[in-house]
Amino acid sequence: DTAVSQTPKYLVTQMGNDKSIKCEQNLGHDTMYWYKQDSKKFLKIMFSYNNKELIINETVPNRFSPKSPDKAHLNLHINSLELGDSAVYFCASSQASGGRGYTFGSGTRLTVV
Amino acid sequence: GQNIDQPTEMTATEGAIVQINCTYQTSGFNGLFWYQQHAGEAPTFLSYNVLDGLEEKGRFSSFLSRSKGYSYLLLKELQMKDSASYLCAVRERGGNKLTFGTGTQLKVEL
Numbered sequence: 001d002t003a004v005s006q007t008p009k010y011l012v013t014q015m016g017n018d019k020s021i022k023c024e025q026n027l028g029h030d031t032m033y034w035y036k037q038d039s040k041k042f043l044k045i046m047f048s049y050n051n052k053e054l055i056i057n058e059t060v061p062n063r064f065s066p067k068s069p070d071k072a073h074l075n076l077h078i079n080s081l082e083l084g085d086s087a088v089y090f091c092a093s094s095q096a097s098g099g100r101g102y103t104f105g106s107g108t109r110l111t112v113v
Numbered sequence: 114g115q116n117i118d119q120p121t122e123m124t125a126t127e128g129a130i131v132q133i134n135c136t137y138q139t140s141g142f143n144g145l146f147w148y149q150q151h152a153g154e155a156p157t158f159l160s161y162n163v164l165d166g167l168e169e170k171g172r173f174s175s176f177l178s179r180s181k182g183y184s185y186l187l188l189k190e191l192q193m194k195d196s197a198s199y200l201c202a203v204r205e206r207g208g209n210k211l212t213f214g215t216g217t218q219l220k221v222e223l
Contacts, residue, residue, distance in 0.1 A: 031209055041198060043213040056210055079203070090155060094209055101146040101202065101211060104155035 003027050005095055006105035013081055021076045023091030030095060031055075032074035033102065034066060037088040042096045049074055077098045081112045117214035123218045125191055131208070132185045133217045135201030144204040146211060147175050147186045151197045159199075161211050188219075194220045 006023040013019055025032065034046040035058075048056035049068040063079045074091060088109050092102035116138045125131040137145070144163040148156035156166035162168055162184060174187040187194055198216040205212070 040215065041150075041218075042215050043200065045210060047213070048210060055208070100158055101144075101148070101161060101204070102156075103158070106155050 004046055004091055004103050004105040006089075006108055007034055008108060009106065010109050010111075012113065014080075015081055017081050018077070018079045019081060020078070021060045021089055021110075023074045023076070023089075023105055025091075025093040025103070025105075027093055027103060029093035029103070030071055031093060032068065032071070033092045033094075034074065034076050035090045035092060035104075037090060037107070038089070042075070043068060043090070047076075078110075081110075083112050086110055086112045117201055117203055117212060118196070119199075119213070119214040119217045122218045122220070123159055124222060125132075127191055127193060127223055129188050129191050130187065131191060131219065132167045133188075133199050133219065135186070135214055137182050137184070137201070137203045137214075139182075139203055140204035142179060142203065143206040145175075145184050146202040147173075147184075147206070148200040148202060148213075150200060151159055151195050156200055191221050193221050193223075195213055195219065 001104045031050045033048045036045050037043045047058050047066040052068045052072050052108045065077045068074045088107045091105040092101045118136045126140050147159040158177035167176045172189045177184045189214040198218050200216045201214040202211040
C-alpha cells in the first residue's frame with residue numbers, strides 16, 4: 001500500500017522538451033507539495049496545494065506549472081526543460097496542521113541532457 | 114525568512130552515541146522536525162518537537178530549546194544502517210510549509 005506515489009521514478013529528456021510528473025496520495029491528507037532536491041541534497045519547496053487551491057508558490061520559473069485536479073493528486077508540468085532543471089523532485093502530503101510533518105513520495109530523478 | 118544550520122558531515126563508530134545539532138532563526142516558530150534520508154530514497158519522518166524538552170523514541174531522541182533556536186537529534190547504539198543524511202526542518206506559524214536545512218551526512222564505521 002503506497003501512501004504517496006509519484007511517476008515516473010526516472011526521467012531522462014532533452015533540453016527544450018516538455019514533461020510531466022504525477023503524484024497521488026491515499027492518506028486522506030488535505031495538503032500536497034512539490035520539493036526540488038539539488039545535487040547538494042538541499043530540499044527546497046516549490047509549490048503547495050490545500051484542497052486543490054494553490055497556497056505556496058515560491059520563486060520558481062513559470063515554466064513550472066502545478067495542477068491539482070483533486071486533493072489526492074498534484075501533478076507538475078515543466079515546459080522548455082533546461083539543464084539546470086536536473087534534480088530529484090519529491091512530492092509530499094500532510095494534514096494542514098500535522099504533527100508528523102510530511103509523507104514523501106519516492107522521488108523522480110529528472111536528468112536533462 | 115528562515116536560516117537553518119547543521120554540520121555537513123559527521124562520522125561515528127558502530128555502537129556509539131552521536132548528537133547532530135541544528136540551529137535556526139525564524140520569525141514565527143511552529144515546530145521542528147527531523148527526517149532521515151538514505152541515499153536514493155525519500156526522507157522519512159523521525160521526530161517532531163514543538164515544546165521545549167526531550168522527545169524519546171527508541172534509539173532516537175530529539176531535543177528543542179525555543180529560546181536558543183536550537184535542537185539536536187541523538188542517536189544511540191549506532192548501527193551501520195543509520196548511515197544516512199539527517200535533515201532538520203522548521204515549520205513557521207500560519208501554514209504547514211517546512212523549510213529544510215542542508216542536512217548532515219552521517220557515516221557509521223566499524
